[in-house]
Amino acid sequence: MKQIIFYILFVATTLLHAQKLKKSDLLKIEKDIYKTAISNYDWDVAKNAIYHITELEGKSSTYMDSLAYIYFNTNKFVSAVKVADKILGQRKNQAILELKAVSLEKLNLPKDAINIYEKIYAKQKTVALAYKLASLQAQLKRSVEAYQTLRSAENLKFPKNVQIAFPTAKKGKQQQIPLKAAYYNLMAMTAYDLHNFDMAIQYFDKALKIKPDFFVAKQNKQAIELMKKKLENQNPPPPEKNNKPPKSDK
Numbered sequence: 001m002k003q004i005i006f007y008i009l010f011v012a013t014t015l016l017h018a019q020k021l022k023k024s025d026l027l028k029i030e031k032d033i034y035k036t037a038i039s040n041y042d043w044d045v046a047k048n049a050i051y052h053i054t055e056l057e058g059k060s061s062t063y064m065d066s067l068a069y070i071y072f073n074t075n076k077f078v079s080a081v082k083v084a085d086k087i088l089g090q091r092k093n094q095a096i097l098e099l100k101a102v103s104l105e106k107l108n109l110p111k112d113a114i115n116i117y118e119k120i121y122a123k124q125k126t127v128a129l130a131y132k133l134a135s136l137q138a139q140l141k142r143s144v145e146a147y148q149t150l151r152s153a154e155n156l157k158f159p160k161n162v163q164i165a166f167p168t169a170k171k172g173k174q175q176q177i178p179l180k181a182a183y184y185n186l187m188a189m190t191a192y193d194l195h196n197f198d199m200a201i202q203y204f205d206k207a208l209k210i211k212p213d214f215f216v217a218k219q220n221k222q223a224i225e226l227m228k229k230k231l232e233n234q235n236p237p238p239p240e241k242n243n244k245p246p247k248s249d250k
Contacts, residue, residue, distance in 0.1 A: 027056045034063070043070050060090055068099055077103040094124065110136045127153045128162060131183050138186065143193035150187050158183070166216045181210040185217045192220075197228045 030052045037046035047070050054061040064087050071080035084100040087093055101116035117133040130153030137146035163176040177185075188203035204221035208214055 023056060027053065030056065034066075043074050046070060059086070065093070065096060068096055072099055072103060075106075077106045081107070094120065105136065110139055114140070121149075125153065125156060127156050127158050127179060127183060130156070131164075131179065131186065134186060134190070138190055138193070141193070143190050147187070147190040147194060150183065150190065153183075166214070168215045175213070175215065177211055177214055177216075181207045181214055181217070183207075184210070185214065185220065188217070188220065188224075192224055197224055200224050201228075 030049050034046050034049035034053065037043075037049060047067060050063045050067045050070070053063045054067070057063070064083060068080055068083040068087060071077070071083060080103045081100055084096050084103070087096050088100070097116060098120055101113050101120065104110075104113040104116060114133065114136050117129065117136065121129045121133055130149050134146040134149040137143075137149060158178075158180040160178070162179040164179060164182040165174040166177050166182070167173070168175050184203045184207035188200040188207065191197075191200040191203060201221060201224060204217050204224070207217040208221070211217070
């Protein structure tokens with residue numbers, strides 16, 4: 001009887017050990033497949049390998065981050081958001097939070113994207129994030145919020161190597177504009193939306209000082225100057241009152 005019990009325990013232990021080895025072997029194979037697929041830019045194979053890896057490692061697998069980036073880089077933004085939510089439900093991750101914000105923006109969900117960008121900007125104040133957040137706020141005509149966001153970043157350090165594409169006079173052509181010039185152009189547009197034409201023109205001048213051939217800023221400035229002149233002609237200022245006493249006839 002004791003021999004039977006010992007044999008059963010031996011077989012059970014051996015099977016359990018074999019299962020563990022099998023799981024680790026499978027995990028190694030899937031990770032090797034993933035590495036090879038990534039090196040060959042085969043996103044579908046890499047994605048499938050990650051699903052197998054996460055099944056073997058569990059929900060806390062760090063390979064979930066890679067899955068979110070694969071979906072994002074292949075323009076599958078709905079899937080990217082869903083995977084990001086799973087990751088953020090397990091742990092805090094600033095990079096994945098930003099990936100979710102950009103994905104929501106790509107899905108044309110600016111309100112949802114704003115909510116995420118506000119959380120990110122509260123913890124990590126940078127000019128680039130302020131510009132992104134303010135752009136979305138301005139898009140929804142939340143001009144006061146956009147202006148306040150931009151003002152909060154005005155004294156931060158502007159990165160020199162960040163540029164933003166803007167259209168030019170030639171259809172289909174773009175020019176790269178330094179972030180600082182783009183920032184002042186957006187400041188000018190929010191000032192215009194708030195009906196402060198003089199301030200808008202001042203900010204356009206700052207943008208053009210940085211990038212004199214900034215086509216969009218030039219066009220915007222000219223349009224606002226014409227509008228301002230038209231309004232002034234329609235509503236001329238009242239004549240100045242003469243406070244001198246009238247001349248006596250004597």
